[in-house]
Amino acid sequence: MKKIFIAILAAASMQIVTSCDHLDLDLAPEDYFSSGSFWKNESQVNGAMLGIHNLVRGQQQTFWGLGELRGGTLRTGTSFTGTASLNSPSVISQDIRESAPGYSSWAGLYSTIFQINNFIYQVEQATFLSERKKGYYLGQAYGLRAFYYFYLYRTYGRVPIVTEPKAAIKTPSSAEEGYTPRSQTEKETLDFIKADIEKSIQNFNGDYTIQSQKGQWSLAATQMLKTEVYLWSAKVLIDGQQPQSVQADLQTAKQAVETVIPRFTLQVDFARVFSSASVPASKGNSEIIFTIRYQQGEATNFFNNFLYAQSDDISGYVDDAGNPIPSDPLQVASSGSIIRYEYKIDLYDLYDKEDKRANATFLNFNKGSVRAVVMRKFLGTIVDGVRNYSDDYPIYRLAEAYLLLAEIKNKLGEDPTEEIMAVRRRAMGTAAPQFVRSDFEANELAIFYERTKEFVSEGKRWFDLRRMQDANGKPLVFRVDLPLVGVLEDVEGQRHKLLWPIDLGTMSADPTLQGDQNPGYSGT
Secondary structure (H helix, E strand, O other), rough: OOOHHHHHHHOOOOOOOOOOHHHHOOOOOOOOOOOOOOOOOOOHHHHHHHHHHHHHHHOHHHHHOOOOOOOEEEEOOOOOOOOOOOOOOHHHHOOOOOOOOOOOHHHHHHHHHHHHHHHHHHHOOOOOOOOHHHHHOOOOOOHHHHHHHHHHHHHHHEEEEOOOHHHHHHHOOOHHHOOOOOOOOOOHHHHHHHHHHHHHHHHHHOOOOOOOOOOOHHHHHHHHHHHHHHHHHOOOOOEEHHHHOHHHHHHHHHHHHHHHHHHHOOOOOOHOOOOOOOHHHHHHOOOEEEEOOOOOOOOOOOOOOOOOOOOOOOOEEEOOOOOOOOOOOOOOOOOOOOOOOOOOOOHHHOOOOOHHHHHEEEEEEEOEEEEEEEOHHHOOEEEEOOOOEEOOOEEEHHHHHHHHHHHHHHHHHOOHHHHHHHHHHHHHHHHHHOOOOOOOHHHHHHHHHHHHHHHHHHHHHHHHHHOOEOOOEEHHHOOOOOOOOOOOOOHHHHHHHHHHOOOOHHHHOHHHHHOOOOOOOOOO
């Protein structure tokens, strides 16, 4: 899809209600619009909401890429085994340009936004739902739409704000009618996101129920999104200008996250947060706020791309403790794994020796001068001798709520010790080093590196670098002197890369975009 018009028409014919056996969905696939029997009862509304979540799952790798690839922690070149070329080298090394941006067509996110728009349009008209159920569904839809637009905002800045399912109401008579121009300012986009968040909260009306083992959007997820949005609004330049409502936005973010924290509890063991193998009950556990669900026999994540292949020769390697590594230590068996993404050994070296997160996240390989890591996180489970990559992918969990609150408190001039230590103690127990409050930058860096170690491959890194600040209020992404941080230099030829370019195909196809490329990139 090279334009929103095409995305809308494609979405109009999409069969959104797909197989969701684990959620007890017993509906035949139906066209989202054209079937005259659709939108007639609650089962169909519920099926449509499950279908939207299925689309969210289908875009998990996009969420990961937008938030992780440019974060400075991934390697380029050839895997440590010498058998595979690593993916996305230009994006990882910040060589992004309009002719090769890494993602095109607004990262493909508008197709799902359109489905959400149609859901809102249909449910708001529905007369067969109770007010409570209608409110819950609309709370989910408005929250998810704000979630998608926040990804677009952080990636592109100004974006087309599409709120109606145009093809559902009236088929455009021309391509031009199907286009929506970009917002005039970044503030316009951000204000729209904030408005959708408030609509979500109002519709949920205090109902904190979470469906499908935390696999569906909820009021708690909206409150986490509100925390992120208002923290971003308080710290990141808007239309090139300093934020104007810093204290008010920080207080709003603080209030939102403080409504979430008491409703969840940290898992005692970091590895248990993710495991679907040794502790099946850990899916949707007490720490999870919102997750993308995967289940054996239904769908798998893409983390087989972080492991050695069964055919790779890893003989002679030892782990971090000097123990010989067996021929297939992670039991990749015949799972089709191959190293396409590899984290830098420098990231592993950031962890304290007592930090259990290190070896729960990575397996360390050492042989001679070669030192490398392979992901242990999101490994899934063994089924009939084959590894099945069925671990859920968390979007929000309690550890992040704590560290977001720590960041808010630091910006407000308050003490973030309690929140930082809650995460550290889970990782290291009594060996956790005591956080000592210092000046703003020192505190901010402590929080940043705690997030670095806690959220590996959870799609947070690039956005952290853009949002978190040094003593001068500049984003950490420009701090080339810090370990695993210096991915951009604060020079004229680099600053524009904070935003991604719109790809040339989209630019040329959409008449409303002529001459409206993001600054610093060519429009041709």
